[in-house]
Amino acid sequence: MLRKVILAIIAAVPLLAVYLFAQGLDFSGRTNQPAGVDISGTWYPQPGQDSGLITASGALIEYGGIPLNEAGRLYALAWSPSRIQGRQHQCMGYVPPYAYNQPGNLRFWEERDPHTQQLLALKHYWQISEGTRTIWMDGRPHPPAYAQHTWSGFSTGRYEGNTLTVYTTHLKRGWIRANGMPQSDEATVVEHFIRHGDRITYLSVVNDPVYLAEPFSRTYTLGRNVKEPDAWLYACDDGEQILGRREDQVESYFWGRHPFLREFADSKHIPLLATLGGPETMYPELIDKVSDAAAAEAPARAELMPSSGPPHASRAADPDPHDGEVHVLPAQGNLYMLVGDGGNIAVQIGDQGAMVVNAGAGQISDKVVAAIQKLTEKPVQFIVNTSFHSDFTGGNVKLRAAGFDPSVVGSFFSGQFADAGKGATIIGHQNVQNRLTAMKAPSEGWPSDTYLQARRRKFHNGEAVETFHQPNAISDGDSIVHFRRSDVIVTGDIFTTTSYPRIDVKVGGSIQGEIQALNNILEKTVYKHDEEDGTMIIPGHGRLCDEWEVAEYRDMVVIIRDRVQDLIRNGATLEKVKAARVTADFDDRYGANSGSWTTDLFVEAVYTSLKEPPKAANAN
Amino acid sequence: MRSTRLAATLAFMIAGTTYGQGRGGPPQPSATAKAAALYDITGYWVSIVTEDWRFRMITPPKGDYTGIMLNSDGRKIADSWDPAKDEAAGEQCKSYGAPGIMRVPGRVHITWQDDQTLKIEADAGQQTRVLHFDATESGAGSWQGYSKALWEMVPVGRGVTPVGSLKVITTKLRPGYLRKNGVLYSANATLTEYIDRVNEPNGDAYLAITTTVEDPTYLAQPFLTASHYKKQPDNSGWKPRPCSAR
Numbered sequence: 001m002l003r004k005v006i007l008a009i010i011a012a013v014p015l016l017a018v019y020l021f022a023q024g025l026d027f028s029g030r031t032n033q034p035a036g037v038d039i040s041g042t043w044y045p046q047p048g049q050d051s052g053l054i055t056a057s058g059a060l061i062e063y064g065g066i067p068l069n070e071a072g073r074l075y076a077l078a079w080s081p082s083r084i085q086g087r088q089h090q091c092m093g094y095v096p097p098y099a100y101n102q103p104g105n106l107r108f109w110e111e112r113d114p115h116t117q118q119l120l121a122l123k124h125y126w127q128i129s130e131g132t133r134t135i136w137m138d139g140r141p142h143p144p145a146y147a148q149h150t151w152s153g154f155s156t157g158r159y160e161g162n163t164l165t166v167y168t169t170h171l172k173r174g175w176i177r178a179n180g181m182p183q184s185d186e187a188t189v190v191e192h193f194i195r196h197g198d199r200i201t202y203l204s205v206v207n208d209p210v211y212l213a214e215p216f217s218r219t220y221t222l223g224r225n226v227k228e229p230d231a232w233l234y235a236c237d238d239g240e241q242i243l244g245r246r247e248d249q250v251e252s253y254f255w256g257r258h259p260f261l262r263e264f265a266d267s268k269h270i271p272l273l274a275t276l277g278g279p280e281t282m283y284p285e286l287i288d289k290v291s292d293a294a295a296a297e298a299p300a301r302a303e304l305m306p307s308s309g310p311p312h313a314s315r316a317a318d319p320d321p322h323d324g325e326v327h328v329l330p331a332q333g334n335l336y337m338l339v340g341d342g343g344n345i346a347v348q349i350g351d352q353g354a355m356v357v358n359a360g361a362g363q364i365s366d367k368v369v370a371a372i373q374k375l376t377e378k379p380v381q382f383i384v385n386t387s388f389h390s391d392f393t394g395g396n397v398k399l400r401a402a403g404f405d406p407s408v409v410g411s412f413f414s415g416q417f418a419d420a421g422k423g424a425t426i427i428g429h430q431n432v433q434n435r436l437t438a439m440k441a442p443s444e445g446w447p448s449d450t451y452l453q454a455r456r457r458k459f460h461n462g463e464a465v466e467t468f469h470q471p472n473a474i475s476d477g478d479s480i481v482h483f484r485r486s487d488v489i490v491t492g493d494i495f496t497t498t499s500y501p502r503i504d505v506k507v508g509g510s511i512q513g514e515i516q517a518l519n520n521i522l523e524k525t526v527y528k529h530d531e532e533d534g535t536m537i538i539p540g541h542g543r544l545c546d547e548w549e550v551a552e553y554r555d556m557v558v559i560i561r562d563r564v565q566d567l568i569r570n571g572a573t574l575e576k577v578k579a580a581r582v583t584a585d586f587d588d589r590y591g592a593n594s595g596s597w598t599t600d601l602f603v604e605a606v607y608t609s610l611k612e613p614p615k616a617a618n619a620n
Numbered sequence: 621m622r623s624t625r626l627a628a629t630l631a632f633m634i635a636g637t638t639y640g641q642g643r644g645g646p647p648q649p650s651a652t653a654k655a656a657a658l659y660d661i662t663g664y665w666v667s668i669v670t671e672d673w674r675f676r677m678i679t680p681p682k683g684d685y686t687g688i689m690l691n692s693d694g695r696k697i698a699d700s701w702d703p704a705k706d707e708a709a710g711e712q713c714k715s716y717g718a719p720g721i722m723r724v725p726g727r728v729h730i731t732w733q734d735d736q737t738l739k740i741e742a743d744a745g746q747q748t749r750v751l752h753f754d755a756t757e758s759g760a761g762s763w764q765g766y767s768k769a770l771w772e773m774v775p776v777g778r779g780v781t782p783v784g785s786l787k788v789i790t791t792k793l794r795p796g797y798l799r800k801n802g803v804l805y806s807a808n809a810t811l812t813e814y815i816d817r818v819n820e821p822n823g824d825a826y827l828a829i830t831t832t833v834e835d836p837t838y839l840a841q842p843f844l845t846a847s848h849y850k851k852q853p854d855n856s857g858w859k860p861r862p863c864s865a866r
Contacts, residue, residue: 037774037783046844047687047689047844048687048688048689048843048844048845049671049672049687049844049845049846050671050672050687051686051687052674052686052687062674064673064674064677065669065670065671065673065677066670160818160819161658161659161781161783161784162774162783162784162785162816163816163818165818167821190820190821192818192828194785194814194816194818194828194830196772196785196787196814196830199830199844201814201816201828201830201846202846203818203826203828203846203848205820205824205826207822215820215822215824216670217668217670217826217848217850218668218670218671218848219671219828219830219846219847219848220671220846221830221844221845221846223844268674268678268680268681269678269681270674270678274677274678281669281673281677282668282669282670283666283667283668283669283725283857284666284667284669284725284726284727284744284857284859285857286669286677286725287677287725290678
């Protein structure tokens with residue numbers, strides 16, 4: 001009997017196999033990919049090509065073949081390797097495709113639905129920077145523009161022929177090459193993994209509206225490891241590499257004064273023009289263009305400084321959908337970020353009433369209230385204003401009216417204020433109240449609970465909440481709010497991802513105070529791994545961030561300050577400073593030539609506050 | 621019971637293996653290479669020189685063979701490179717042979733010469749490569765050697781559009797340079813290439829060319845590279861120019 005059963009099975013199974021195959025099914029359960037392009041396993045970067053660039057950098061002023069635009073070239077020309085020694089740069093992660101130009105091992109594996117065996121994602125780990133990556137294969141959409149950016153970004157993939165094609169958004173600012181050539185946080189990447197047996201050809205195309213004039217395409221090859229390698233870790237922990245460096249010191253080169261400008265060109269017998277990059281250096285026509293080295297010198301010199309003309313406007317996408325709706329994004333722990341009504345709104349929930357940091361512009365406050373009510377059944381108890389600006393206080397009246405602060409009902413406050421407990425309590429620095437009063441803003445929207453000292457503390461919804469006054473940053477009344485257990489810092493407009501800092505000199509703002517405030521934020525942040533996650537940052541405007549973006553922003557404003565200061569020392573007038581385009585490497589990311597906050601206004605604020613530093617913030 | 625399971629497993633494996641052999645391999649003999657093409661690589665393409673830029677765009681100095689695993693004989697020859705001698709010998713095209721030509725900055729024009737033959741014309745050095753899908757190897761050594769081509773298929777399920785790559789193996793090469801600065805390959809060299817086409821969301825298309833040069837005479841290890849071309853709408857920029865030894 002047993003023998004008959006075995007024979008029957010032997011006869012039936014091939015038929016079943018043929019049937020399954022005719023249905024387009026693979027025996028391994030892979031139902032949505034052609035067999036043979038599976039890249040699971042461990043791989044290593046094959047030696048040979050670009051071997052002088054592996055692990056990262058290449059030489060300074062080695063930009064040939066990279067289609068940098070003016071902003072990208074100027075960024076690289078200003079970059080000093082000493083910046084790597086800054087605390088927030090030592091453990092910088094790697095973005096694709098740069099992450100594949102490194103000497104460590106790589107591992108790919110599949111993640112499948114345990115019930116259906118459908119392919120959900122390809123997971124990826126690279127040794128260098130211990131980077132992890134998920135390539136979603138289940139057709140899910142990319143997150144909204146106001147979501148966090150990471151080193152690996154958000155990737156979706158699909159199989160095309162024998163090729164795995166991956167599309168990535170939400171990347172942090174990283175490197176095209178770590179000799180100063182930047183890849184902006186606006187870059188998107190298309191990657192093609194083409195497998196030929198034990199070799200993968202990797203072709204990537206970077207589209208970066210901020211720093212590239214054309215798509216940057218390149219190839220690279222990976223080889224399959226014959227045996228499982230034992231080298232997988234690459235721990236990084238930042239330390240004090242240079243003692244005594246000031247907090248507001250960010251190393252950079254002034255344009256036209258790079259000490260190693262010709263080192264690479266001269267050592268490799270390459271005309272300087274060719275080493276400066278740009279789209280023309282990718283194409284065969286370059287050979288004729290630089291065949292006369294003497295003739296190529298003048299155009300090379302012209303590329304070392306910003307071109308004349310007005311500042312460039314930002315090419316970055318606005319992360320605010322501007323669709324008249326309020327969008328809710330979980331930030332971390334008890335904190336949520338609400339986007340859509342002017343400045344970002346932070347909402348902390350818990351077993352007590354909601355604590356809201358900033359109230360938005362007040363254009364769609366009803367929708368803000370409704371969004372908060374979906375997060376918690378408790379009323380808004382506290383509203384903290386990080387600034388008096390209308391993008392943060394415009395919604396004070398309506399949010400206050402929709403809230404309730406039980407802590408003042410029946411307390412001695414109720415004898416002092418007729419409206420005690422009738423709404424949420426608004427908290428802010430005394431100068432916020434002063435400014436709102438002076439502006440004749442509705443008194444129902446003024447902070448009634450004000451502070452004068454540097455630190456205001458509170459324990460609410462199960463965590464410590466610290467509010468720190470930041471004197472003379474954007475204005476004289478700015479604060480940051482740190483939710484300690486959730487580990488989220490709400491910065492107001494001291495930090496944004498959408499514009500240069502809106503320093504308002506007339507109300508006590510200054511570039512030096514702004515830098516100090518950014519450094520104060522960085523004093524409180526930690527990263528979870530390689531400058532990613534850990535303390536989360538809700539900016540005044542723009543997307544959810546972590547400390548990396550704050551550090552980058554701090555670096556930018558320090559570098560611009562230093563350029564303006566250098567020009568002032570050399571007797572430059574404001575008009576000359578503006579004409580020098582001291583922000584040229586950042587304008588394509590943050591610049592504006594119209595609207596309420598232009599690049600010229602920012603440069604003027606820097607110039608003015610350096611020429612006439614404000615007196616210490618004074619709450620009279 | 622255990623033996624029943626074992627038998628079933630064995631049968632399943634045998635079925636899979638047998639069937640798997642039938643779904644891969646070259647296309648049916650009756651189909652021409654042109655008809656069986658997995659993708660279209662014809663047209664004008666321009667090299668995007670973003671890999672090994674400093675070795676390809678500008679002739680590197682003598683002795684700079686970074687990234688190429690030469691053996692001692694190979695190094696000795698590379699160290700004695702003299703472009704004037706090549707010019708005097710009429711051998712300016714040494715770096716335009718098949719192992720090097722696809723990395724020379726320039727444009728290529730790819731056409732079907734006939735149903736079984738692809739032709740790649742390069743404006744750099746005015747070279748022409750012929751890729752034979754039939755197997756009639758012949759001819760003496762030349763800069764471009766003799767190239768056999770096939771559509772190398774990847775196993776996929778029945779009813780699924782075939783996928784794979786264009787694979788080209790080139791032998792019968794006249795000794796030439798992997799790099800313009802005298803990094804030599806010998807007549808024993810074998811060049812293996814995969815030529816793949818990928819398409820971008822914005823309409824751009826690229827050819828990815830993955831190469832392996834094996835040369836027991838001068839290389840201690842195979843020389844592995846990849847390079848790529850971007851599709852051009854027409855012959856704009858096509859600029860035939862003679863070989864140059866410098």
